Amino acid sequence: MESILFEITDGVATLTLNRPDRLNSFTAAMHQEVREALAEVGREGSGVRCLLLTGAGRGFCAGQDLSDRAVSPDAEMPDLGASIETNYNPLVRTLRSLPMPVVCAVNGVAAGAGANLAFACDIVLAARSASFIQAFCKIGLIPDSGGTWTLPRLVGHARAMGLAMLDDKVTAEQAEAWGMIWKAVDDDKLADEAKALARHLATQPTKGLALIKQALNASSTNGLDEQLDLERDLQREAGRTRDYREGVSAFVAKRAPQFEGR
Incomplete structure (x- = not known):
């Protein structure tokens, strides 16, 4: 696999988004690799009892890699709905329906679909230097990957509307205070705390x-x-x-x- 790292140890499957030079933004190839990894996680007999999702480098996920579907002025307009139906919606549905806890360790910026991917997980830890930003309104789009569903439920209608329309950045500590995530932790402790949490959950019922x-x-x-x-x-x-x-x-x-x- 070129875009992700994936391993299963002691009942914990660790999936690391691994395009650090692009802040782990998604391409079609990366989606395919993530689908294959999650299929293995959900396979009967895999022995997986907890999934840990994180990112490599200084960012968790910047959402869609726009260079993967760049639009020139004279090109036919893309069908973004097809991309969502093929890639993002199945990913969110899988994370929500996996019969096990899904822990997300947000190690840096989580933007656009990257933020909403984190919110689709069950327990979210974030480094104190991490941040969450919807970003869609900057390019004339709406929050996808479940964003319009999760945001109002996490922070209420007024804050969800502000975050979606104003593109404000939410720090990890603010996200914890608002109930968007479970906990903000020191940067140098994030990886160890997330692994310990995942290992603990894997030993539970x-x-x-x-x-x-x-x-x-x-x-x-x-x-x-x-x-x-x-x-x-x-x-x-x-x-x-x-x-x-x-x-x-x-x-x-x-x-x-x-x-x-x-």
């Missing part, structure tokens, strides 16, 4: 964590009655897992549980 993810993702569109019914159904499923049985047994025996993610 990951089937149950996947059900938590499913329930919380559904809550933004469900009414109370629908959510209560969903909680009932998912709790029934969780109660039939080996990890639930192990958790109760360990609690009663006053020992550390050994979860298998099943």
Whole structure:
């Protein structure tokens, strides 16, 4: 793979966007490599129980590499909707639906689709020097990759509108204060803290964590009655897992549980 780094160790799959000279901006080739890696993550029997997503170099992801689809004045106008349908929408849907925790370590600027890619993950850590910026309005576009869905839910309508229309940069500490991310950490501690978090999650009852993810993702569109019914159904499923049985047994025996993610 030329555009990403990918490895699986001790139940943690680490996917690193690796075009540092272009701030890890996406090309069609990079999308293909990410799709292949995520297919391996989701493959039954892969042993992956947590995904860690990060970037190489001084940026996390600057969104789309515009040079990959440059438009000359006399050229036919591109179908950006086709690019979104083929690349970005499936990527966001996959991250949201993976049956495991997805941790994102934002090591630098996250702009455009790069910012919204981070917001599609389950737990986001960011270096204090990192920043989030929508950037779309600067070139006459709208936030994509789920941005118009996630932003209002993370920060409210007024802030989402301001961020989308004014192109304001949000620091990591401000993002934490606004509830856009889980935590801002010192730059030199980001990699270690993100790896430790991912390793911890990979030892937990990951089937149950996947059900938590499913329930919380559904809550933004469900009414109370629908959510209560969903909680009932998912709790029934969780109660039939080996990890639930192990958790109760360990609690009663006053020992550390050994979860298998099943």
